[in-house]
Amino acid sequence: MIDSMVAAEEDGGVAYTVREFDGDRDRDSAAVERLEQACEVGPSGGKLCLFTDLLGDPLCRVRHSPAYLMLVAEAADGPLGTEIVGVVRGCVKTVACGRGQLFSKVAYLLGLRVSPAHRRRGIGRKLVERMEEWFRQMGAEYAYVATDTENEPSVRLFTARCGYAKFRTPSVLVHPVFRHDLAPSPRAAVVQLAPREAELLYRRRFADVEFFPRDIDAVLSNALSLGTLLALPEPGAARSWRGVEAFLAAPPESWAVASVWNCKDAFRLEVRGAPRLWRAAARATRAADRAAPWLGIPSVPNLFDPFGMHFLYGLGGAGPSAPRLARALCRHAHNVARRAGARVVATEVGACDPLRAGVPHWPRLGAEDLWCIKRLTDSYGDGTLGDWTKAPPGASIFVDPREF
Incomplete structure (x- = not known):
């Protein structure tokens, strides 16, 4: 367990704890899967909009990455007792920055979900902040996240509250x-x-x-x-x-x-x-x-x-x-x-x-996807890259299938 990744807060008499995912405890309870099924991850109305079955492995979408972590938010004293009300996954890897084969260590944040009954209480932001702490521990220079352009709450969370900038707009x-x-x-x-x-x-x-x-x-x-x-x-x-x-x-x-x-x-x-x-x-x-x-x-x-x-x-x-x-x-x-x-x-x-x-x-x-990016460090590495968050887009982008 990563002790620094644990935090507890209270909201309306309910204590929320952010902790690392425990494979035996959380997978056996199927709590993560129930949360996934309760949260739509894309626009409805006839689009592919919901991951409904994680095939028994909540880590399946990050397990193939070089370094990965999954955090859950838990309501310790809710009306249903202790329950998982939020989840986020993250992974760290080295990728090209699109400038003459320069590479940077970056983190990808995905699978952020908060139970509908526990939204607007800062749980999503707390999960993101705790995951960013781990990203920095792993030496990541940038973090990025993909969200649907029509998902206004998600776009507001990352751009207005978490300090991410709109970066690229690929299409699925x-x-x-x-x-x-x-x-x-x-x-x-x-x-x-x-x-x-x-x-x-x-x-x-x-x-x-x-x-x-x-x-x-x-x-x-x-x-x-x-x-x-x-x-x-x-x-x-x-x-x-x-x-x-x-x-x-x-x-x-x-x-x-x-x-x-x-x-x-x-x-x-x-x-x-x-x-x-x-x-x-x-x-x-x-x-x-x-x-x-x-x-x-x-x-x-x-x-x-x-x-x-x-x-x-x-x-x-x-x-x-x-x-x-x-x-x-x-x-x-x-x-x-x-x-x-x-x-x-x-x-x-x-x-x-x-x-x-x-x-x-x-x-x-x-x-239509929106990729948002955030610089996690104050330094610019060896000085040859500059601030990637301000770089103009190239003609192509490589989408890692381990994170789709």
């Missing part, structure tokens, strides 16, 4: 997985790279992309990483593939790459707030696809019960045809997800990323 793009495979692109070849090949490609071509993780090898070799796909503009390129080193020595004018992460074995989502008409229409599309599969009807999977997804990370490329090749990658990833039983494929791209135009998605299922 989501596409449903149909009952049938999508036809591969006739003008592209998709090659699957081994983890070592993928690492070499990412380090050579993406090491100066903002938030690129220095431990990309650990990400690519993780059991949840299902492989890396490289799209080339020549349809027969897969047959003449000579390895990633030959590719890097003489790359084609256009290419695109992405890796697949298996979120369905980490957490579940569901759509809440969708009108009955939407549900009926979705059932109708599935029935039509079953009756006439040769028509390729875009059948909407059942998103109204808990389901899993695949996430595309490391999406990038070069050349004028890169968006078209990104579309070929997405079609291939859709078919991989269909065979694995995932119901959606999602990715997150920067606001100015040119590959965004090639990513097929349904706007109603996606979201």
Whole structure:
């Protein structure tokens, strides 16, 4: 236990304690899972809005990071006795700052939840402050957090009360997985790279992309990483593939790459707030696809019960045809997800990323994210970076799948 992470306050006769998550005590009680299910984490009205099932592991979304911590807020004398009323997770890693392969140690704060019955009592802010103490102990220079632009209470908490600044505005793009495979692109070849090949490609071509993780090898070799796909503009390129080193020595004018992460074995989502008409229409599309599969009807999977997804990370490329090749990658990833039983494929791209135009998605299922950042130290390291919080955005951003 981290003694410095414990604090107690009283509000209206209820004593609140912030402490480190205790795996045996808290997991067995399922209190964290109940809290997760009571808190929507995105806009309702037909969007992916709730993590409903942590598959028995509340640490699943940070466990794969190099260093991680989970804190809970506990109401010691509430009407229901001792209960968990708040939770937050955090992890620390080293990432690129987008300036000539400069790296900085940063912390990511995620999964902040406060029980609806205990909000407006400063619990969320206290959880954030205590987590920031641990970030500083771990040597993090910056902390950042992602929230939905429509989540006004969350935006106010971080920007007005916790000292974070609005930083980047990537978009979460989501596409449903149909009952049938999508036809591969006739003008592209998709090659699957081994983890070592993928690492070499990412380090050579993406090491100066903002938030690129220095431990990309650990990400690519993780059991949840299902492989890396490289799209080339020549349809027969897969047959003449000579390895990633030959590719890097003489790359084609256009290419695109992405890796697949298996979120369905980490957490579940569901759509809440969708009108009955939407549900009926979705059932109708599935029935039509079953009756006439040769028509390729875009059948909407059942998103109204808990389901899993695949996430595309490391999406990038070069050349004028890169968006078209990104579309070929997405079609291939859709078919991989269909065979694995995932119901959606999602990715997150920067606001100015040119590959965004090639990513097929349904706007109603996606979201506009807001990344906020805060400098945790008074120094600027070796002086070459300056204040990253004031840096203008680049064209791309690397979204670590361990934190999605």
